[in-house]
Amino acid sequence: MESEARVREGEKLIRVLAFTLVISVMSATMFNIVLPEIGKQFELTLSQVSWVSSAFLLVYAIGTVTYGKLADTYKLKNLITFGLVFFAAGSLVGLAAPNYGTVLIGRVLQAVGAAVIPATAAIIPVRYFPPEKRGRALGIAMTGLAIGSALGPVVAALVVGVAHWRWLFAMPLFTLLALPYYRRYLREEERKAGAIDWLGGALLAGTVSLLLLAVTYGKWLPAVGAIAAFVLFVSRIRAAKEPFIRPALFSSKAYALGLAIAFVATAIGYSLVFLTPQLLAGVHRLEPGLVGFVMFPAAVATALLGRTGGKLADAKGNSVLFYAATAMLVVCFALMTSFTGAPPAFIALFLLFGNVGQSFLYIALSNAISRTLPKEHSGVGMGLLSMLNFIAGAVAAAVYGKIVDDGAGFRLNPAISRPEAYVYSNLYIVLALLLAFMAMLYYVIFGRTDRDDKKRIRRRGRS
Structure with missing residues (x-):
């Protein structure tokens, strides 16, 4: 009865969390669209104005693991209250900012508060759902992430089309609507002994x-x-x-290697976000607005299919979802490497496989890693996973940018005839090979868990 009541509370919380994630992700990405406008207003270079996004992501990454650690000691209900109020406070500072320095302060304050959201997104599925129902919960959270990613650039373009860019700071105020629901449905947990x-x-x-x-x-x-x-x-x-982090946490080989796999998987998946705009602009000569239209269908498909991925993990086992996700990504990279110069409509179609596959991969790995953690360390353990995802994205962006800047004087795929497309085609081949290696490593690490999953599902089917 106790576990059933917890799952019912979790069902309500995960929907509130999905809404909060939409707003959080939108806030993280919206300002990328208006960096030129901000630079023009305050007479800044691109490298100077880019701190509007960089400072937010830097604090966001650090804050995620910090809130995760705090959640192992303090009540999650109080942490989410503090975070959402701080998120809104940073928004008010940004709205009233008279100069660039105050704009940066507003973004940093936003990030200090917003970082509680990905930490909460990692903790709620672990604390409120048993392993056999956790995939669906992670799928709903992924839906929120995907919707936020899809809507962020679109809403930003609409807002700056009719109002000043500063009004983008107002978006996080909507997260306060979720606060009463968090206060109502999050359980009153005992404060655990121990200092930070x-x-x-x-x-x-x-x-x-x-x-x-x-x-x-x-x-x-x-x-x-x-x-x-x-x-x-x-x-x-x-x-x-x-x-702050117990060394014993890394004595679990499954957890430590799971983090390594997740890091590589995130870096590979970031190619879809980073390389695609470069490909469409550099090879296909598309304007930024049209680049967004090419990438939009895949983001929508990811939002629509997020829950399906979670249900698949619960019904068929985590390994089925992982290998299905890997297969979709390999198909995407195989198509991209062979048809790099194809019309943008084909690129949009290829991205459907890649984006959906990446979202399924995130669900599968989060699910697998969460099962390696003892409950008392779930906050910091999952917080570390979220933080590593941010670091992986930053590292991947730097590596991909350097490779694209250097170009390629040769082609690994003889089907590519345009020299400017060589570097992209070569990269997609390397990424597909990395995925194959990652799948083998996953089998070695989580094969036992996968077999247990299949036995559990068979027993559930007979009962």
């Missing part, structure tokens, strides 16, 4: 910040600083009585 290792948290934040700066700007000094901060962080968590 703030020094360890600061060293982790410093490591991530310096790493992202090094990757984004290609500078060696932040890279050296990141290595030094990481060494100090490892020393701290080994010596502290109550470390």
Whole structure:
């Protein structure tokens, strides 16, 4: 009875969470559209104005694991309240910003609050749903992410078409509508004993910040600083009585290698977001507005099929979803490498396989990794996963950008005739091979869990 009541509460929470994720993702991506407008108003270079997005994502990544750690000690109900109020407060600061510095402060305050949302999205499916029902919950959360990704650029374009770009700061205020529902349905949990290792948290934040700066700007000094901060962080968590992250968490081979697979999978999937606009603009000479139209159908398909992926994991087993997702991504990359110069309508069709496959892959890996964690460490464990996803995206963007800038004087696929398309075609072949290797590694790590899944599903079918 207790578990059934928890699942009923979880069903309500996951829908509220999906709405909150839509707003959060939109807020993270909308400002990319208006960076030229902001730069023009404040007379800034592109590298200067890009901090509107970079600062948000930097704090967002660090905040995700921080809220995850706090959720292992403090009530999630109070953390989500603090986060959403802070998110709205940052929006008000941005709306009233008289200069660029205040705009940046508003974005940082937004990120401090908004970071609670991906942390909550990772925790609620683990705490409120048993493993056999968790896939569907993750699928609903993925639907929220996909809708936010699809709507962000469209809504931003509509807003700046009729009003000042500053009104984009108003969007997060809608998350306050969800706050009463979180307060109502999140359980009153006991505060757990133990102190927070703030020094360890600061060293982790410093490591991530310096790493992202090094990757984004290609500078060696932040890279050296990141290595030094990481060494100090490892020393701290080994010596502290109550470390920010317990080293024992990584003694689980399945968890540690699961994080590694998720990192690679996110980096591979980021190619769809990063390389496609470059391909359409550089090879097909499309304007930015038309690039958005080419990518929009795949985002809509991902939103529509997110719940289907979760249901498939629950009904057939996590491995079925994982291998189906991998197959769809391989099909996408195979088509992209062979028809890189095909009309944009074909690229839009190929992306359907890629985007849906990537969303299914996220559901499968989140589901698999969550099962390796003890409940008392689910917050920080899943928070680390979310943080690594952000880092993977930043690293992938830097690597892909460097490769595209350097170009390619040869082709791995003889079907490609346009020299400017060589680099994209070659990259898609390498990514497909990486996916195949990742699938083999997944089988080695999670094969036992997958067999247990199949036995459980067979028993459920007979009962």
